[in-house]
Amino acid sequence: MRGLGLKLGIALLTCSLGLVALGYLWLPADPLAIGGDRFAPPSLRHPMGTDWFGRDVLARVLVGGRTSLGIALAAVALGAALGAALGGLAGLRGGLPDELLMRGMDFLLAFPPLLLALFLAVLLGPGPWGIVIAIGIFNVPYFARLVRGSLLTLREREFVLAARAIGAGPARILLRHLLPHLASPLVVQLTVSLGAALLAEAAFSYLGLGTPPPTPSWGRMLKEAQSYFALSPWPAVFPGLVLSLTVLGLNLLGDGLRDLLDPRLGRLTAWLRS
Amino acid sequence: MNLAFRATMGEDILLQVSGLKKYFPVRRGVFRRVVGWVKAVDDVDMFIPEGETLGLVGESGCGKTTTGRTILRLVEPTAGEILFRSKQFGKVVDLAKLDKKALKPLRREMQIIFQDPYSSLNPRMTVGDIIGEPLIVHRVARGREKEERVAELLQAVGLKPEHMRRYPHEFSGGQRQRIGIARALALDPQLIVCDEPVSALDVSIQAQVLNLLEDLQEQFHLTYLFIAHDLSVVKHISDRVAVMYLGKIVELAETEELFTHPIHPYTEALLSAVPVPDPDYEAEHIILQGDVPSPIRPPPGCYFHPRCPYAKDICSEVAPEFRDYGEHHFTACHLAGQLTLRGVKMQ
Numbered sequence: 001m002r003g004l005g006l007k008l009g010i011a012l013l014t015c016s017l018g019l020v021a022l023g024y025l026w027l028p029a030d031p032l033a034i035g036g037d038r039f040a041p042p043s044l045r046h047p048m049g050t051d052w053f054g055r056d057v058l059a060r061v062l063v064g065g066r067t068s069l070g071i072a073l074a075a076v077a078l079g080a081a082l083g084a085a086l087g088g089l090a091g092l093r094g095g096l097p098d099e100l101l102m103r104g105m106d107f108l109l110a111f112p113p114l115l116l117a118l119f120l121a122v123l124l125g126p127g128p129w130g131i132v133i134a135i136g137i138f139n140v141p142y143f144a145r146l147v148r149g150s151l152l153t154l155r156e157r158e159f160v161l162a163a164r165a166i167g168a169g170p171a172r173i174l175l176r177h178l179l180p181h182l183a184s185p186l187v188v189q190l191t192v193s194l195g196a197a198l199l200a201e202a203a204f205s206y207l208g209l210g211t212p213p214p215t216p217s218w219g220r221m222l223k224e225a226q227s228y229f230a231l232s233p234w235p236a237v238f239p240g241l242v243l244s245l246t247v248l249g250l251n252l253l254g255d256g257l258r259d260l261l262d263p264r265l266g267r268l269t270a271w272l273r274s
Numbered sequence: 275m276n277l278a279f280r281a282t283m284g285e286d287i288l289l290q291v292s293g294l295k296k297y298f299p300v301r302r303g304v305f306r307r308v309v310g311w312v313k314a315v316d317d318v319d320m321f322i323p324e325g326e327t328l329g330l331v332g333e334s335g336c337g338k339t340t341t342g343r344t345i346l347r348l349v350e351p352t353a354g355e356i357l358f359r360s361k362q363f364g365k366v367v368d369l370a371k372l373d374k375k376a377l378k379p380l381r382r383e384m385q386i387i388f389q390d391p392y393s394s395l396n397p398r399m400t401v402g403d404i405i406g407e408p409l410i411v412h413r414v415a416r417g418r419e420k421e422e423r424v425a426e427l428l429q430a431v432g433l434k435p436e437h438m439r440r441y442p443h444e445f446s447g448g449q450r451q452r453i454g455i456a457r458a459l460a461l462d463p464q465l466i467v468c469d470e471p472v473s474a475l476d477v478s479i480q481a482q483v484l485n486l487l488e489d490l491q492e493q494f495h496l497t498y499l500f501i502a503h504d505l506s507v508v509k510h511i512s513d514r515v516a517v518m519y520l521g522k523i524v525e526l527a528e529t530e531e532l533f534t535h536p537i538h539p540y541t542e543a544l545l546s547a548v549p550v551p552d553p554d555y556e557a558e559h560i561i562l563q564g565d566v567p568s569p570i571r572p573p574p575g576c577y578f579h580p581r582c583p584y585a586k587d588i589c590s591e592v593a594p595e596f597r598d599y600g601e602h603h604f605t606a607c608h609l610a611g612q613l614t615l616r617g618v619k620m621q
Contacts (some may be wrong), residue, residue, distance in 0.1 A: 099306075158394035161348055166408040167381035176407075180398045267432065 006256025012249030016242055023062030026230050031059040032214050039232035048236035051225065060216040061239050067128070067163055067217035068243070071210070072197035074132045079139025080190060084182075087144035091151030092174070102148065105141035107214060113138045117204055126212040131204045135197050146189050147182060184261030188254050195250035218243040283321075283357055283366060288497045289345070289465055290321040294354035294370075296344045298584065300570055310570045314340040316521035318354070319596060324464070326574070327491065327498040329512030329529070331505055331544065333566060338501045339389075342467040346384055347377055355594065361464060372518075379420040382412055385458035389470035391450035395442040401428075401453055402438030408460040426575065427456040430493075432486060448479035452486065467499045472507060484511055505548045509533060514602075517541045520569055520577040523596065527603040534617040538605045539582050542615040558616070576608065584613055 028047065036054040043049070048057035086105075090098040117134035124130040154160060154177075163173050198218075204210050205219030213220065218239045225236035277471050283290045290447040298313040299308045314337040322328045331443055335441055343349040345356055357370035360383055369380065388394035395404055405424045409415045415423050425435035431452040452469060458466050468487065472480040488511060490496060502508045508515055509529060516526040517540060525538040536542045543560040562581045567573050573580050579589035588608050 158388045158390055159396040161343075162386070162388065162394050162454075163396075163407070164348055165346060165381065165386045166457070166461070167378045167412055168407065168411050172411065176399070177396055 002255065003260075005252045006260065009249045009252025009254075009256055013253060016065070016249065017069075019062060020065035023059075023065065026058045027062060029056035029059045031055060031063045031216060034174065035045050039228070039234075041232070041234060048053065048238040049232065051235035052231075054230050057221075057238050060221060061218070061242055064216035064218045064221055064239060065242070067211055067215060068198055068219065069200045069246075071128050071132055071135070071217070072194055074128075075135035075189060075201070076139055076193045078095070078136030079193065080143045080186070082136070083140040083143025084147045084186070087147030087149075088151065090144065091148035091155070101144065105144050108137065108141045112209075113200070117209055121209045128211050131201060131210045134204070135200045138200075139193050139197065142163040142184075142193065143189060146185055150182050150185055151178060154181055157171050161195070184257070187261065188258045189200045191250050191254035191257065195247040195254070198243065198247050198250070223243050283359075284323075286323045287321050287357075288324040288359050289499070290355075290357040291330065291345060292355045292357075294317045294318040294341065294344060294350040294356065294614060296340050296349060297352045304601060312569050313521045313572065314508055314569060315344055315351075316569075316572075318518075318521075320516055320526065321496055321521060322465075322499060323513075324359070325491075325495055325498050326513040327511055329508035329515040330501045330518060331503060331508050331515060332518035334503060335519045335566060335569075337569070338503070338518055339469055341518070342386070342469050342499060342501050346386055346467055347372075348386070358465070362410050379412075381462040383463050384406075384465040384467070385461070385463040386467045386469060387451075387454050387458050387471045390474050391454055392442075392446050392474075395450055397442055399441075400438065401440055401442065401445075403434075404442070404453060405438070405456045405460055408457065412461060414461065418565055423460070424456075429457065430490065431456045432556050446479075447475050448483060451475060451479075451483055455483075455486065455490070459494065462494065463496070463500070465497045467501070469501045470503065473503065481508070486509065505533075505544055509548075517544065520566060520572055522577060523600055523604075524578065524607070525603075525605040527605075528601075531601065531603055532617075534619070535603075536617050537603065537610045537613070537614065538578075538607045539584050539609075539615065540578050542617070545618050546616065548618055576606070584609055 032055065034053040034055060037046070037050050038052055038054045039050065041049050046056050046058065048061060051057055051060070074269055086101050098175055113134060116137065117131055120130040120134050124133075160173060160177050163177050168176075201210065201217065202219030202222060205217050205221040210224070211217055211220065213224075221239040222243070225239070233272040289458065291481055294315055295313070297311040297313050300307045300310040301307060301310060316337070320328065330341065332338050340349055344351045351370050354370055357366050358369050358380070359366050360380060362379065362383065367380065369377070372380070399407075402424050405427055405593055406420045409420050409423060421438070424438050428435050428437055433449065433452055433456070442453065445453065455471075471487065472483050475483060479481065484507065487498070491498060494535060498511070500508060512529045512543055514526065514528050515532045516523045517532070517538065519540050520523070525532065525536065525541045533545060536545055543562050546560040560583070564581050567577065567580060573590070575588070575592055575593050576582070576588040579585040582589065586609065592605045592608070594608045596604055597610075598604050599610055
């Protein structure tokens, strides 16, 4: 049974990323074109139906994915880069910088994300950057803690001491002996964070933060569709479904990778061969 | 610090340590205030003649490992002198006083073998990269030349050249320890600190690795500081033995002399635990009372007095001096020479 979750995760992600990629080549209709049937149920002409303006839901899901995934990716990239850098500094330097940085991270974890997002939205005006930064900043502590913690345990491993004993400098120790061991926990954290960031993007869009209409995003589509849910559930069901399955896929991938990369390299090669 | 040690450093001496101290701060509270010091290494004196092996024994936590690492400057000493006769510079240098940059070339001459063969090899590097890393770091060899040297080293430690493409997890504990030994040998060092190199191995493998270390010593004219917690391992390989207790060396003598005529009660207690392969021998184990005291707040006087069966009043008041009691048999005990202590027979 091992590896099933991983395969399922990869399949789900392939589907949803494939859909978004497809949107660049082909769209069933103009996602912003108003008119025609309103609240049409799924049909051949509109595979996911149409919304209250008669816009094609499939087209909007395909285009909305760009926004949602783009924001999530940018936010996690920001959080991971900043977090890994700060965590690396804390873990390698130790002492006071470590203490200050990690207390800062604790403060961030205790700070309500919504407040910051609202503040940034006001500061930066409408557009995706406010929530990219907000989600990014809230990812920083997770990456910082992960990198710092890994470095602290790695530093105590005797092979690092052995490297010092043969005269290896700090740069060599970092590149050859520490960083290669950070790759797998980081990959796992990245996938999990991406899933969380997608949900966060949806939540912020739901509250009206983020990209302004009419640009679709999965979260914004959900928000707008709720007013009409009694009339027609389709404009809400499909973006919701795609969003949930993508997040599920990311989480399954993250869990699967953790099992796969954890104990020995052997498992990864064995799995790739199977 | 003892004068007998400080006076000279004879031509034949490779390493001479005097007054070596390593105190670790104990921090408490929000502000990480220093509330005390762990005296892991507390005024240690020793010397090793070239080509010889000094065994360093003691219970876990007595500071043996820290002593070894401090001598190699893997741990920064708090105080003391570490005189080392460097071949490449053709003179005696004080390792304790060198800065990091000046220390790097000296790393070629002194190496370490670790206790845990699992933690001491980077699991993401191939055996060839592990053993070849010292060559790269010191720009001794690279590429084809490096591979040839690694192959040579693998053969020297009883492994095969084709093992260089494998990863550490494909080897057994004993084989991994051989890889660690090959890495230590790569730069053709003079001094190797063997930090309990066989403690983590199966008994059946221990002898093999010990024999390998002895063969290599002869072949490459190595000098060992051999750290162990097991006297029977040390007996086999050492020319002289130092017994450590709570950060201090309490007795140091030639191996046979120390085993047959111990003059420190702690050594006697350790020796009583050495198994003797004689069915008629009736062992009289000395079971020490109490635990090793905290190295943060060691007892006054002789650190061993709370557990010493022979302790007198003076032992709890005055710290005994580390002195030569003849024939280079050093000990730190007020009652040295006054007690009749049991040793063990040497086969």
